[in-house]
Amino acid sequence: MPEPVTQPEVTQPENIHATAILIGERGVLITGPSGSxxxxxxxxxxxxxxRRGFFSRIIGDDQLYVAGHAGRLLCRAPATIAGLAEVAGLGPxxxxxxxxxxxxxHIRLVEEAEMERFQEEVSEPIAGCPVPRIDLVRxxxxxALPAVMSRLSISPFL
Incomplete structure (x- = not known):
C-alpha cells in the first residue's frame, strides 16, 4: 500500500517590521529599528x-508577513503595501x-558599538525557522554591499 502524502508544515504568518529582497533565487531579510x-x-x-546582471527585487518594505514553510522562512508583503517602498521625506x-x-x-542592522569585528556563523530562528544572520552597522x-555579496558568494567573492 502506498504511503500517504504529507503536506509541508506551514506555520501561521506573523507580521514583523522588516524589509526583504530577492537576489537571484536567494532571499534577504533586513531588520533593525526604525530609521536604521x-x-x-x-x-x-x-x-x-x-547593474551587475543579477535579478534583484524588493519583496516588501516596512512590514512583512513571515511564516515557516517546510522548514524554510517564507515572507510576503501585506497586500495594502505590496509594491511600495517608503522613501524618506516623500512617503511610499x-x-x-x-x-x-x-x-x-537575515541582516540585522545594529549600532556600531554592537558590531563584532569578525562574526561567528550564527543562525537565528524567525517564525520557527533557523535563518543564517549577519550583523551590519546601521x-x-x-x-554593507561587500559584506552581503561576500556572504552570498557573489562575484568577486567565491
Missing amino acids: GKTTLALALVDHLS RPLAFEPAGIIDL RSVST
Whole structure:
C-alpha cells in the first residue's frame, strides 16, 4: 500500500517590521529599528546587483508577513503595501516587486558599538525557522554591499 502524502508544515504568518529582497533565487531579510536604513540598504542592493546582471527585487518594505514553510522562512508583503517602498521625506513610492520569497540570509542592522569585528556563523530562528544572520552597522551602505555579496558568494567573492 502506498504511503500517504504529507503536506509541508506551514506555520501561521506573523507580521514583523522588516524589509526583504530577492537576489537571484536567494532571499534577504533586513531588520533593525526604525530609521536604521533597512529600505536604503535594500534599494542599494537591488540597484547595485541589477547593474551587475543579477535579478534583484524588493519583496516588501516596512512590514512583512513571515511564516515557516517546510522548514524554510517564507515572507510576503501585506497586500495594502505590496509594491511600495517608503522613501524618506516623500512617503511610499511604487516599484517593481516580487510577491513572496524564501529567506536565506537575515541582516540585522545594529549600532556600531554592537558590531563584532569578525562574526561567528550564527543562525537565528524567525517564525520557527533557523535563518543564517549577519550583523551590519546601521546606515552604512558602503560597508554593507561587500559584506552581503561576500556572504552570498557573489562575484568577486567565491
